[in-house]
Amino acid sequence: MSDALRNWAGNIAFGASSLARPKSIEELQDIVSQADKVRTLGSGHSFNRIADTGGTIISLSQLERTIRIDAVANTVTVDGGATYADVAPKLHQAGYALRNVASLPNITIAGAVVTATHGSGDANQNLAAAVAAIKIVGPTGEITAMRRGEPDFDGAVVNLGALGILSELTLDLVPAFDVRQNVYLDLPVLTLVDNFHELMGRAYSVSVFTRWQGTHADMVWVKSLDGAGTPADEILGARAATGPSHPIPGMDGSVCTGQMGLVGPWHERLFHFAIGNTASAGAELQSELFVARADAPAAIAALHAAQDQFSPALFISEIRSVAADQLWLSSAYQQDTIGFHFTWKPEWETTIAAVKAVEAALAPFAPRAHWAKVFTLPAADVRSRYPRLADFRALANRVDPNGKFRNDFVTALLFD
Numbered sequence: 001m002s003d004a005l006r007n008w009a010g011n012i013a014f015g016a017s018s019l020a021r022p023k024s025i026e027e028l029q030d031i032v033s034q035a036d037k038v039r040t041l042g043s044g045h046s047f048n049r050i051a052d053t054g055g056t057i058i059s060l061s062q063l064e065r066t067i068r069i070d071a072v073a074n075t076v077t078v079d080g081g082a083t084y085a086d087v088a089p090k091l092h093q094a095g096y097a098l099r100n101v102a103s104l105p106n107i108t109i110a111g112a113v114v115t116a117t118h119g120s121g122d123a124n125q126n127l128a129a130a131v132a133a134i135k136i137v138g139p140t141g142e143i144t145a146m147r148r149g150e151p152d153f154d155g156a157v158v159n160l161g162a163l164g165i166l167s168e169l170t171l172d173l174v175p176a177f178d179v180r181q182n183v184y185l186d187l188p189v190l191t192l193v194d195n196f197h198e199l200m201g202r203a204y205s206v207s208v209f210t211r212w213q214g215t216h217a218d219m220v221w222v223k224s225l226d227g228a229g230t231p232a233d234e235i236l237g238a239r240a241a242t243g244p245s246h247p248i249p250g251m252d253g254s255v256c257t258g259q260m261g262l263v264g265p266w267h268e269r270l271f272h273f274a275i276g277n278t279a280s281a282g283a284e285l286q287s288e289l290f291v292a293r294a295d296a297p298a299a300i301a302a303l304h305a306a307q308d309q310f311s312p313a314l315f316i317s318e319i320r321s322v323a324a325d326q327l328w329l330s331s332a333y334q335q336d337t338i339g340f341h342f343t344w345k346p347e348w349e350t351t352i353a354a355v356k357a358v359e360a361a362l363a364p365f366a367p368r369a370h371w372a373k374v375f376t377l378p379a380a381d382v383r384s385r386y387p388r389l390a391d392f393r394a395l396a397n398r399v400d401p402n403g404k405f406r407n408d409f410v411t412a413l414l415f416d
């Protein structure tokens with residue numbers, strides 16, 4: 001195969017011997033049954049080799065889009081290639097919403113779910129926690145259906161693509177709701193440390209953006225449910241922005257969802273980047289570590305003390321809150337969690353040095369790493385943070401005994 005196939009960021013050239021784009025589930029089943037090694041490629045927004053294989057990469061982008069609402073169960077069933085941008089506006093038109101979303105809409109729902117992608121909000125769980133049922137194509141091409149509550153379901157959702165190909169996902173819905181978004185500038189870091197839990201708990205979704213420079217965090221993005229009161233003029237000394245902001249200071253805020261307190265539908269406020277617009281910097285790398293929510297103030301103080309070691313490599317960092325869930329390989333497994341995300345300038349060597357400095361600063365808090373982003377934590381450390389890992393391995397060995405869906409990344413991290 002030509003070496004032109006790369007991830008969104010361009011830092012990974014996939015080593016696949018072939019790329020398949022089935023147009024139907026039957027074609028997908030045939031391709032899987034005949035291949036030796038298979039990985040699925042979503043929209044390619046991961047920053048490491050999680051989607052790579054030397055065998056066949058299968059993209060579901062040419063499957064017919066399925067968006068099937070069940071008004072009795074309050075769920076929607078989507079195909080394995082659908083993106084949030086495909087689905088969210090249609091849900092809204094029908095009077096429904098997803099409880100939460102990530103920063104950008106153009107990732108596939110399947111790719112987000114299997115990597116435990118998340119948004120923010122003390123009461124909002126990872127996006128995978130909204131999955132009520134899945135259909136998964138196994139190594140012989142057979143399709144297995146699994147529902148929440150069944151044995152092993154909690155191990156099968158966040159699966160790093162290692163159990164098979166999600167051909168359908170059914171997600172919980174809530175009634176459509178409206179949100180207002182306000183951005184506040186220049187929050188003193190010491191104030192952030194002292195008031196962290198109060199700050200993160202003050203709205204439906206709160207993000208703190210900082211370049212880890214000097215004494216102030218750059219921005220607080222507050223997404224409040226409409227009707228939750230009048231937006232504050234200032235928050236803990238941070239003043240209200242007077243124009244649209246972008247997560248990366250200096251970039252054009254008009255590509256983002258509506259701010260300045262203007263009330264709008266959930267899918268036009270909860271993503272940071274508006275549907276149809278370019279997300280983030282483009283040429284960038286990302287990493288993210290998760291610590292227990294209770295440890296977050298100490299973790300912020302530790303990063304602040306070490307900031308000179310990594311801030312020159314940064315575009316921006318984001319601090320978000322995720323509620324605990326029961327999914328075995330979730331970054332928030334049985335733990336209310338805070339994510340420390342970093343968007344790095346696209347220089348590999350300096351990024352790796354900076355990632356290591358962040359990992360060292362957060363080591364006392366036994367962090368979990370985002371499966372889809374850059375990290376250098378030893379496999380032993382990664383494994384030690386997932387109490388149900390042995391059960392996941394047993395599940396994978398049962399459904400895929402020859403490891404058709406495993407790649408070097410997953411094997412070295414979880415199986416060797």
Ligand SMILES: Cc1cc2nc3c(=O)[nH]c(=O)nc-3n(C[C@H](O)[C@H](O)[C@H](O)COP(=O)(O)OP(=O)(O)OC[C@H]3O[C@@H](n4cnc5c(N)ncnc54)[C@H](O)[C@@H]3O)c2cc1C
Binds near residue numbers: 050060081167370
């Ligand atoms: C600009 C940007 C913003 C981001 N914002 C956030 C954020 O707000 N929160 C967050 O947590 N993460 C965020 N991420 C990370 C992103 O959510 C993950 O990389 C996610 O996996 C991307 O989905 P994808 O469709 O691109 O998956 P890919 O990168 O294509 O694949 C990821 C994994 O999913 C597997 N996979 C894909 N489809 C299927 C399927 N149908 N069945 C089985 N396995 C499948 C692949 O094999 C691979 O293992 C961001 C990334 C970028 C580039």
